[in-house]
Amino acid sequence: GENVEQHPSTLSVQEGDSAVIKCTYSDSASNYFPWYKQELGKRPQLIIDIRSNVGEKKDQRIAVTLNKTAKHFSLHITETQPEDSAVYFCAVFSGGGADGLTFGKGTHLIIQP
């Protein structure tokens, strides 16, 4: 099955700085790569996603890049704000087998004031 590795597990940055979270995956057939943000006690919420036919996607302060050859993708958050503090999960959709998303273990992002 799919194996998703996410790093780092904890990331602390100063408010206003950028944050980068990286994930690698194992199944070259994977074709959909979402990122979810989960605040304490809340549901995971989709913040950005990318499909395998593009290399980069941007939405205001958030961007995702995908390198299919190397089988890794990254979340970039610029001009971080206190409300960005949360746990972020990457996920990979293979379209076969379980036909569901395989999640990374999460990154706890802490924005220092």
Place this chain on the structure above:
Amino acid sequence: DTGVSQDPRHKITKRGQNVTFRCDPISEHNRLYWYRQTLGQGPEFLTYFQNEAQLEKSRLLSDRFSAERPKGSFSTLEIQRTEQGDSAMYLCASSGSGRLTGELFFGEGSRLTVL
């Protein structure tokens, strides 16, 4: 609210009891997923329905777990003879088909505590 809803939000039970969770997906979504999330971990896939058909079950889903989606709308997840290791957040998610395949919308979850 037209999002995914789950009930109950919290359940505390004694070991050995049975519990049942309900999920109502977004109405036009034909795919429904159950995930389990423990503290400090990402959601783990349990099972998946397309309409009323259960198409996939994770090896994490022991014989004590059963899920149904009888009319292709809401779904139930039952855990029989609960164990302390079953304590977790049980998340339901739904998605459409076609080009949006894979884009999951999660409910708020049902938190299970087994004493």
